Amino acid sequence: MARIVDRDAKRQKILEAASACFAREGYAATSMEAVAGAAGISKGSLYDYFKNKEDLFFGVFEWFQQLVMASAMARMGEYQGARERIMAFADASIGAMLDQLELYPVSLEVWAAAAKPGTRARFSGAMKDLYTSYRAELARLIQEAQAEGAIRDGIDVEATAGMLIGAVDNLALHYWLDRSFDPQAWCRSFLGSLFDGIGTETRKAQ
Amino acid sequence: MARIVDRDAKRQKILEAASACFAREGYAATSMEAVAGAAGISKGSLYDYFKNKEDLFFGVFEWFQQLVMASAMARMGEYQGARERIMAFADASIGAMLDQLELYPVSLEVWAAAAKPGTRARFSGAMKDLYTSYRAELARLIQEAQAEGAIRDGIDVEATAGMLIGAVDNLALHYWLDRSFDPQAWCRSFLGSLFDGIGTETRKAQ
Amino acid sequence: MARIVDRDAKRQKILEAASACFAREGYAATSMEAVAGAAGISKGSLYDYFKNKEDLFFGVFEWFQQLVMASAMARMGEYQGARERIMAFADASIGAMLDQLELYPVSLEVWAAAAKPGTRARFSGAMKDLYTSYRAELARLIQEAQAEGAIRDGIDVEATAGMLIGAVDNLALHYWLDRSFDPQAWCRSFLGSLFDGIGTETRKAQ
Amino acid sequence: MARIVDRDAKRQKILEAASACFAREGYAATSMEAVAGAAGISKGSLYDYFKNKEDLFFGVFEWFQQLVMASAMARMGEYQGARERIMAFADASIGAMLDQLELYPVSLEVWAAAAKPGTRARFSGAMKDLYTSYRAELARLIQEAQAEGAIRDGIDVEATAGMLIGAVDNLALHYWLDRSFDPQAWCRSFLGSLFDGIGTETRKAQ
DNA sequence: AATGAATGAGTCTTCATTCAT
DNA sequence: TATGAATGAAGACTCATTCAT
Missing domain, CATH: 1.10.10.60 (Homeodomain-like)
Structure with a gap:
């Protein structure tokens, strides 16, 4: 033992x-x-x-993804309202990324590995699973919010979840390149806009 | 000559x-x-x-970025309303990406190059400029829409532009990993939600 | 161990x-x-x-110089008179060179390396040290001879040592180009002339 | 024409x-x-x-050797006494070398070329001829001096000329490595010692 | 179980030389 | 006669991987 x-x-x-x-x-x-x-x-x-080296790298990827996931989950904590839970999910994801910012380049290497022939199968499969689970988790939160009446019906839940995951994911890349903005603030502001709408026309009855 | x-x-x-x-x-x-x-x-x-090899790679990056930019601009065409122009901007960006999908892995390698010490300065600088110009262009469209009264005041234009650029950018990565969804449809649906809002609560008066 | x-x-x-x-x-x-x-x-x-290759070459140079030095020292043996010791020093130097004649081209390459920009500092420094120590050793022998009364005062010891080292050193180059003479014989004869003088005028009283 | x-x-x-x-x-x-x-x-x-490149290099060698030779000859000028002519010969050789010091590395490369298999035949032949003619010229001067009664008989003229040529030739290498001495002064001093003898014992009657 | 010496395939890069224009 | 674009042979160097100790 x-x-x-x-x-x-x-x-x-x-x-x-x-x-x-x-x-x-x-x-x-x-x-x-x-x-x-x-x-x-x-x-x-x-x-x-x-x-071999590739195995080691894959091991790092797995460990890193668990690390970020665990860190994100730990940050989500307990929130009452649906809107708050979604906000917390985004906050937690970004916070986890910021916590591990110096390891961020590994993610970029993983993405590249997912496209190269030698490593494609293994890495792209794992990444796809990762994104799928993230998207599913967010979709679940959105559906809970719909059930609670906080989010209206008639929206494309999958698309919304997928696009939001992408926006948050890419935030890290932008922040890696340019530290001149506050990722958390951007995200909160954007989520606020998404909830309330940025248009001025009266929303059609659902 | x-x-x-x-x-x-x-x-x-x-x-x-x-x-x-x-x-x-x-x-x-x-x-x-x-x-x-x-x-x-x-x-x-x-x-x-x-x-040298790095120079060649950088050349490819520059060429590719111009290619995508040109392709996107060509697709934007002429649109009347502000909302349509923003939609067209996203459509064009995604369309350009789909047109060049088989070259997409190059982008991933570029991102990785932006994080590696040897190539960091050159590549991260160029990428930062690229994202900055994309964000500025989208921010301009949003402000035009505000001027036209199609988008309300009181939103964080920079944050909105930045997050949207990220969402669209990451769409390519997701699509590279998983062809089971329609990127254009996701994007249009998401933009619709963003305009109209996904929340059910009455928006506070601006 | x-x-x-x-x-x-x-x-x-x-x-x-x-x-x-x-x-x-x-x-x-x-x-x-x-x-x-x-x-x-x-x-x-x-x-x-x-x-790297330069390091290997420098290693060869160091080894070769030690080899020649050791070989020369071993040949000097024990000599009683000052004049004999100086003769033995020259003999030993030439003998060592002849022993390693097939390696002589390495010296020529080293000399060239001492002049090229990339290798100049390292090689010219080491060569300068080598010549300095040879010159110092010969100067010491001359001074001993002066102390013993075998060589007169009033000569420029440094210049004499330096020129003699040069003459012996260059002998190898000449011999590499032209095997038609006997280096040892030339050197002994020349040293004899140097001791006795080749001029016919009466030397001034010291 | x-x-x-x-x-x-x-x-x-x-x-x-x-x-x-x-x-x-x-x-x-x-x-x-x-x-x-x-x-x-x-x-x-x-x-x-x-x-080809080797031809160019050989051309440089030939030109350089003529340059030095011509420069030396021009410096010899007219001297009356035998001793003075020999001194002038050495002075002129050293002076020519100092005039072209920045080109000296070429000589070192030539020496190296004389030892390499590809270039050996051509370069070593030319160098041998060069040294032979130098030696012959100096031997001629010595014999003139003997004829004039300024240098005693019974010395090995070839050996003396060869060793002196070598000493003067090597002076350039030492000076290239170490500018802390005056080559002309060393040479004059050494020639003085050679004429007068450095020994204290009475020279045997010839 | 742990070590690190040994291997050699693999690649970027340079540059003498040629030759079509 | 002059040019300089094109070639491809050659070689220094790295490093993942193995295996005897």
Whole structure:
């Protein structure tokens, strides 16, 4: 048992070391030796835990996605109203991203990996699942809000959820490039507009 | 004069060949020799046009961004109402992306390049400029709509433009991963919701 | 411990292989692969011992200079009179050069490296040190001879040492180009002339 | 006729440009394009004058050696006494070298070329001839001095001339590495010692 | 279980040389 | 005669992966 705990702890240490390396230098420029050194082990041992570089990178991706998800969930906490829960969902996602901003480049590398032939299948599958689950979670919140009467019927829930997830996801990229705005404020403001509408014409009866 | 025309045409041919290679195999896995071969020239000549691989990649990025921009502008055409113009802007952006979908992986590689130390300065600067100009264009459309009375005052124009750009941008990534939805439809539906509001509460008087 | 011995032995083997290659083909025409092959190792291992080609070449230079120096010292042996010690110094230097004649081209490459911008600092510095120490050693011998009364006062010791070192050093170049004379004989004869003077005028009283 | 004069002048211009490049960057690091550019002509034209890079380098060598020789001869001027003529010969050689110090690295490259297999035959032959003629000239001066009674008989004229040529030749290398001494002063002082002898023992009657 | 020495395939890049114009 | 675009051979160097100890 202790063995397994040790092994898990070591694997964890490797993932943290590797994610820092990948984030700092990029996937291609990170050598297995550098990761091993950062994790305080030897190259040979690294291969006991991950059978090759791609596996290690995938491991980092999985760990990172769990990290962000867990961080987001932890931030959501308890909210009463439907509108507040949706706001909290967005807040939490952005907050989690900001918490791990220095690891953000890993996400960009993952996206690139999802498009390359060698890694496409594995990475694009996992990413698709990730987005699907995010979208489903948000769609669920919207439907709850509809049930509570806070959001009107007649909207395309899937489309709304998908577009919102995209907007929030891309916020990180914009913020990585340009720190001159406040992501949380943008998001809250945008959600407010979405709820209230930005148009001036009278909404047709539903 | 003929020289210059030839040179430009050749440069163009190289960019097209290179973008196809980068999109198909990824940046790291694309060799200069492969690009030269695809462009029908020799490796040596390739270096007469681009001083190194990074320069070639940056050239591809610039060309691709102009391509998308031009394609989007061409699609915007003429629209009368403000709401229609904004809708057309989004439609055009998505249409341009769909037109070049097989080159989409290049964008992902560019994003990754914007985060890697060696290429960060150059690529992140260019990307930041690109997003800034997109955001400015959309903000301008929104302000026109406000002037026309089609969009109410009191909204955060910058935030709205930024979030919308992000949503549209990320749509491509989602669509690359998952072809099960219609990006244009999602976007139109979402914009409709944004104009009309998705909430049921009476909007406070502005 | 065995590790270190092995490592030193291997480094030594590489230096010998490399010096033979550089001497036979010249620096530019010698590939790292050829050196690795000659040393019986792989290209990759070569880079474990020398971080690049210039480093390898500098290593060869250092090794070669130690070799010649050691060989010269070993040949000097024990001589009683000052005049004999100086003669022995020259003899030993020439003998060492003749012992390693097939490696002589390496010296010529080193000289060229001392003039090229990329390698100038490192190589010219080391060569300057080498000549300085040779000159100092010879100057010391001359001063001993003066103390013993075998060489008269009033001569420029530095200039004499410097010029003699140069004459002996250049002998190798001449001999490399033209094997029609006996370097040892030339040198002994010349030293004899230097001691006794070649002029016919009566030397002024000191 | 004018054609030929033009051609010679152009060839001359190329040689000067090339020697400057070779001296500044070294043979390997100098590209034919750089030489063409420095000479104000195109790469293609360069090949009309020299059939390849080695030929160009050999041309530079020949030109440089004539330059030094001519410069030395011009400096020798007219001297009456034998001792003075020998001193003047050395002075002139050193002076010529100092006049062209910035081109000195070319000599080092030539020496290296004399040892490499590809260029050995051509360069070592030419250098051997050069040294032979220098040595012969100095030997002639010594014999004149013997005929005039200024230098005693019984010395090895060839050895003395060879060693002196070497000492003077190497002076340039030392001076290139270390500007802390005065080459002319060293040489004069050394020649003085050689004439008068540095030993204290009574010279045996000849 | 852990190590790190050894391997060699893979790639960018340079540049002497040619030749069509 | 002059040009410079085009070629492609050649080589330094890296690093994922293996395996003997």
